[in-house]
Amino acid sequence: MSPSSLELDLDRNPDRQPDRDDDTGMRNDPAAPKAAAPAALASSKRKAERTLALFSVLAAMALVLLVSSGVLIQPVQVVRIKGDLLRVSKEEFVHALQPRLTPGLLRIDMASLREHALDIPWVREVSIRRVWPDGLDIFVIEERPFARWGSGGYIDERGRHFFAPVTKSGDDLPALFGPPGAHAMVSGIYRRLQREIAPLGLQLAGIGLTPRGVFHITLQDGPQVVFPPDKEPVWRARSGLALIHREFAGRLHEIERIDFRYPDGFALLPKRPDEESQGSERGAVLRFLDGKGVGVGA
Known part of the structure; x- marks a missing residue:
């Protein structure tokens, strides 16, 4: 063959053997490595995602521990x-x-x-x-004060006693008093009694309980009313206040004190006379529940 007709096949290597499968001896498919590549890539991606998720969990736990530690x-x-x-x-x-x-x-x-x-x-x-x-x-x-407590401090809406500096905004709060530790009971009586007398148009300015159980009530723009010890102080006070509201409607501001600690009636003490009537005598009236009254010494 002449040199001009010599052709060299650069892809053909006389020493190269055809690709064959090690086990079968068959020629390998060149497309096989290409098919295996996506599976390997997916596996690597899953591993990376698991690693990232684990890192995120650990980071979150570390942050929680840091914050919870204060x-x-x-x-x-x-x-x-x-x-x-x-x-x-x-x-x-x-x-x-x-x-x-x-x-x-x-x-x-x-x-x-x-x-x-x-x-x-x-x-x-x-x-x-x-x-x-x-x-x-x-x-x-x-703190939201509900009332002032006699021995000092305030009572909140839950009946809890707490201490705080006195402020002008507390002047219009109800004044409650009672034995040590009785603040919750007294505030509860106040709430129940106020609901009972609200239909009468009466407003409580304060209530108190002595160690002997004597019950003191002060009406807004009205007298102080005293009741004897009773197992049902709200019911007893409600009945007494309804009575004086009926008997002295429109004139309660003229009365200083009403005392119900009498078996058959109550004692009434008018307010001190003003400057124009200083010469008049100040006395108390014992009023019986049957409507008859009798004057007693002031």
């Missing part, structure tokens, strides 16, 4: 006080917590911060929440 290792730049504050201003609240709320502070013990906040007068409950990346929200619930 220590936030992040600088705090913004502190927000939230809640309806009537007796403590937000500025006073921040000022009280200022030593523990230094901007940029890396470590904040939230449990200690909450305990310190609860020591602030008029604060009943506090919850603290971290707002990422640099905020801290403090939710405050104030």
Whole structure:
């Protein structure tokens, strides 16, 4: 063959043997590696997803442990006080917590911060929440006084006795008194009795209970009314107040005291005369339940 007709097959190697399967001796299919590639890729992807999921779970657990421990290792730049504050201003609240709320502070013990906040007068409950990346929200619930307690302090709507500085806003609260530890019982009697006499147009300004069980009631713009000990003080007081409302409607503001500690009637003490009638005598009237009355010494 002439040199000009020489052809070289670069794909043909005389020393190369055809691809054959090791077991069968058959020639391997060139498409086989291509078919196995997607399966290997899917397996690798699943492994990566499992690894990422495990990492996410571990990271979340670490964050939960960090937060639950009360220590936030992040600088705090913004502190927000939230809640309806009537007796403590937000500025006073921040000022009280200022030593523990230094901007940029890396470590904040939230449990200690909450305990310190609860020591602030008029604060009943506090919850603290971290707002990422640099905020801290403090939710405050104030005490809501229901009445003033005779020995000092206040009673809340649940009948709980607590102490707080006296404020002008507490002047219009009912005044209650009683033996030590009787605040819940007395406040409960007040609530029930007020509901009973509301249809009569009467308003309680205060009630009290002596150690002997004598029951004192003060009406708004009206007299003080005294009742003897009774197993059913609300029922007894309601009956007595209904009686004097019927007998002295429109004139209760002229009476200083009514005493029901008599077996057959009650004693009535008028208010002191004004300056125009200083010469008149002040006396008490013992009024019997049958309608007859008799004067007694003042």
